[in-house]
Amino acid sequence: MALSRRDFMKQAAAVSAAGAIGMKVAPEALAAAQEAEKGWKWDKGVCRFCGTGCGIMLATRNDKIVAVKGDPAAPVNRGLNCIKGYFNAKIMYGKDRLTQPLLRVNDAGEFDKQGKFKPVSWDKALDVMADKFKEAYNELGPTGIGVFGSGQYTIHEGYVMSKLVKGGLRSNNIDPNARHCMASAVVGFIQAFGIDEPSGNYDDIEYTDTAVMWGANMAEMHPILWARITDRKLAEPDRVKLINLTTYTNRCSNLSDTEIIFKPQTDLAIWNYILHEIVYNRPEMIDQEFVDKYTVFATGPCDVGYGMRSNPDHPKYTELERETMVKQVRKVLSEAEGKTLAHLGYKAGDTMENKRAAGAIKHWIIKFEDFKKGLEPYTLDFVAELAKGDPDESLESFKAKLQQLADLYLEKDRKIVSYWTMGMNQHTRGSWVNEAAYAVHLMLGKQAQPGNGAFSLTGQPSACGTAREVGTFAHRLPADLVVANAKHREFSEKMWKLPAKTLNGKPGSHYTKLLRDIEDGKIKWSWVQVCNPWQNTASANHWIKAAREMDNFIVVSDVYPTISAKVADLILPSAMIFEKWGAYGNAERRTQHWKQQVTPVGESMPDVWQAMEFAKRITLKEVWGETKVDAGLTLPDVMPEARAMGYTDDDTLFDVLFANKEARSYKWPDPIGKDTLNTLAEGDKRKVAGFEGYGFFVHKYLWEEYRKFGVGHMHDLADFDTYHKVRGMKWPVIDGKETAWRFNADYDPYVASKNPGEQFAFYGPALKAMPAGDLAGPIKGDKVKLPNKAKIFFRPYMDPPEMPDNEWPFWLCTGRVLEHWHTGSMTMRVPELYRAVPEAVCYMNGSDARKKGIDDGDAVWIESRRGKVKAHAELRGRNTMPPGTVMIPFFDERVLVNKVCLDATCPISKETDFKKCAVKVYKA
Amino acid sequence: MSGAKDMDRNETGRREFFSRLARGAAAAVAGGVVWGGLVREGQNAPLALRPPGALSESEFLAKCIRCGLCVEACPYDTLQLAGPGSGEPTGTPSLKPREVPCYLCTDIPCTVACPTGALDLALVSTDNGRTLDVNQTRIGLAVMDYHNCIAAWGLRCDACYRACPLIDKAITLEHTRNERTGRHAMLLPKVQTDVCTGCGLCERACIVEEAAIFVLPHEVALGKVGDNYVRGWDEVDQQRVNPDGGAADQVDQSGAGALDYLNDGVLGGEVDDD
């Protein structure tokens, strides 16, 4: 009989009770530990998971990551980590790691869409992939292919793919999963400030008196930042106030002074209530000097739809689905909308024709009086009635909370930071809500100062660094340049040494549209990298069908078998984070680099290598001839100029884009990479596919070329070597110094050059010449130039396209849990995390459940007009739901909640609203 | 076969009868000692966690008929019937939360199934057994090993807290500042003894190699305060007082009773002479 583990634990308990604090480590134990660590090599890295960007240290031994520690020198986390970060060492070594290219083949070993996956050589895989690419490209042109990118790409990977797809293949059909996560924030930044990303940084936490969470469950999704907020609260418990605005009780409520449960979508009405309070009741609180000097007022169209398919009669959709889809074309206005759109002459019951869906992004300058007029309906009474989210709460109590919220914002010397993540971004009016947040902060002059500002928290580790800064979106180029701007294209062509007019000026399909295009047969070749579209995109049933039933070829580069890999035709095994050199950029503009720590497992290879090997198979003449994009746009033949530049017809994209003369000037070995693996430069011990390295320092070249886009353009990044010596730096990095707060002369050197003598300069260059008009629309005339000005938007409250009714009585909200990362492909393979949270459950209100005879732990169906999914009901635990709302996390592929979700998006940002659709719930 | 030889022969004499009787009695006594020892050894499993509604361990063992009906009633395969050699009384039900915790079914099927009352509905219900209340379950008490708890290192874990079905009641978070980093708080899970059901969801969820939070039976996990002092600020605590006066423990410091001690001489070193 073995000694019972419980006996052991009892001893452990006794020991710990005796001396948990101040325990001394015996010298012998220390020596033993040192002996055990012999042969370990420690190097810095960055956590693979969320947008917080914690620094970690990695220990390797015998070419394997053996341990991790929080990096005590990292300013974000100072040696700490969360439960996911704790397991960085384990994510790479799951049992079912993909180690070989897998292709669907028939008995003869040839590709067959209906075949089964079999291992093939890298050469065969890449050859088939390139052949299939050419088939699709020749048939459909640049829009016939699509790349699903990622906010978890390393910066180098994103840059390589952006250059390959846009510069090489002349297609803008590359879009990252960050579309699902940050696109609304991007629109908010660009439209309000003319430049992407927050003005502040995490140190705001230590400076502020007030943190308001607007749809940000920081306690679970930004755990280390929550520890900092908690610490701030503990430091001055009476002074510091925390307010948690949410649609259900989450873990932030625990510490918050006030929890405000609001009805889904009404956050915009609450922002407008605060603005109403400022403008109508306490105008003396307006920071008039700030507003006059640094801001203008603006608004945009409302008849813009909900980002759904423009054709509700699409043959692949059911009658039930059409009930919602038709609202993309026209919508009958509700009681609330009758009030909030009264300034446009609408009343409740009117039908709004959504004619300006394509022009949703347009906006114009208005006068303060117009702004004020728009805000008229948002009285406390109206908003409280509209926004109260918990039927069990009294209206008076809710009103008092809203009043308190407004009071905190308006309090003269109170510093305040507004935080949000997916609650505001994943929203059919996501861009609008983001802008409303800036409106409040700008009106009060509480922006871009330590402890004051509106701060969008990114979800992914490099949503900022890669998706946004590199510009892997369908409309972007590096450093905030956009494809639609001819000057930006010209600049980029020069940077990339491309013939003039190589770049395609028409923005490509956004992430959800890539899937819609596949369903419509408009895309026949796609490549999925570092993301899981078939699990993470709403209306998933459609995309799964489209992948398997349409004539197309889908390549998925991944590290574990995911749902997306399952529906693919070719799977390429990718190297994971510490198996390659890389860099991430976190939510506070901090760029952090790491070196390759270990050789990739099996035959897996870095995504950069995959892109380059693919590029080797495409010659210039195959993609640089005259190419029709659509009826209105044909890309010119750029081969003559290419030849003039010294390129030949049979040069490959690899030669031109990646292994050109400049690239080869970055020699390897390099002192910064001393004693470090570099699979791309020198190959590695495996010699996968006979690969022995490109012979030059690929990553350094990519970085140095990429950073030239931003230097001098307000996106200055430091040189490659610097980042390997420091614990990350917040851009812009000027003269070797990072910028803590942008737009503020005390911290940002750009203010002095852009707006000499002024304290602030919202110097972002985008959208700074706008028409003027009134609430109804722009008035013909000259565009107004807005140098150094931020825009204060008026945006009205509007209902989401699908709301609960008798048939579908519940709101469904989806989200995440602390223990798992996104679609769970990594964390579900860490045994400890799997055990901690083995499945996604359906959080539900107790009285709702009782009415339907559902008990805790019962299996229930959650069904919408689009599909259904089964999960176990959870009536207690971490999330407490108000009556009428259920919540399901999306990490669990066995509870594929995106089959239920609606793929409505913000019409401007095209970011899906994963936070609300209407469902019914019943016992399974 | 030599069947005839094997057969009993009816020629037992008196002496043989007494001899056999004595042998039988001796065997019974010897057997009883060995047998009793075996049973005692099996009973000596103070770390067994019993199903919801279980009486105190000694009462439980006096009532459990080892039928496994509770085990069969459990929809989560939480309960196991101890096999021989498991270190627990064979045939009695228990759970190992690290493997499968108790999910606290609101209809408590295990307790309902018990035919003998070893699992007592009165212990998991209100109104004298009329309304089931699974939150009254006291399988054991979750105990923290803060030395191996990564939340106590300052890391953001608190997986046990979020796993707790009575979150913020049975496990709460204690917020303290992390002096080392100067800018992070520690969110320390803390078990509330009077609320914890011992379901073990926390133990299962704990992400370190050997759980740093684990359920122990109350007898093992808890101390006991004497009834000579009650909390003056707590009305309920007065119920602890023994109505018969209590304080039965006595120490006779003088060794010989007060009078003898007082009458004993103090001069001339007699004290030392003892």
Next chain:
Amino acid sequence: MTESAAGPRSRHLRFLVARRLLQLGVAVLFVGANAWGWKILQGNLSSSVLLGTIPFADPFATLQLLAAGGMLATNALLGAGITAVVYAVFGGRMFCSWICPMNPVTDLANYLGRRFPWFRAGSRQDPRKPLARSVRTWFMALALVLSAVLGTAAFEAVSPVGMLQRGLVFGMGLGWWAIAGVFLFDLFIQRNGFCGHLCPLGAFYEVIGRFSLLRVIHDHKKCTSCWDCLRVCPESQVLNLVSKGSGSVLSGACTNCGRCVEVCHDDALALTFRQQGIAQSSGG
């Protein structure tokens, strides 16, 4: 061996097959209840529920618990009462040969011992001084005394029968060793050692089964004194009337297994209810 049957082989084994089927059936129902949630017969032989309503309980285990001081709930007492009445009135010590899963184990040992006598060649067993049958009765008393002393059901805590019947349903653990021990004891050391001499549960049923209706009756006129019945009988002392005179086997130790009836090629033995038995013997 002289077990060549007069009738067809099926008749020759009819009780044996029926017993094995019943033992197996009960075990399968218990296993099914635990593994697949069947609601026919739940629990185990210590206590069970038939069709979700009728409780049964091992009356001896119940007695032990009462001795241990456990004030049992009604269900258990009712179950024990029902079980005790069924055996006392109807089946006698039938539990041992028709239900108990240990019975096939000891029967196998017994069979092997008869078939291959060399198993017992080195045995120290003195046929003149076998282990007394009364030992199990002592053990029964001892179990109750120990239960009172130890505060738990003392036999249940060590019972190989319990280990086997629970183990079949809930997992054996180290229980196989106990079963093997019983088997080897019966095979090498004492013929019918466990059931016939040690098991207090058997002793208990012997006591309550004394006046049951089901009985083996013997017709002396047909008997040819071949002794086949005694050779197969696990409690051979109960057949002391064979070849001596007609009548019923009245000892509670008889398990009503019916082996003697099956092997008798003279039709001199029958398993029948007391009424008939008495009528027949008085008529003959």
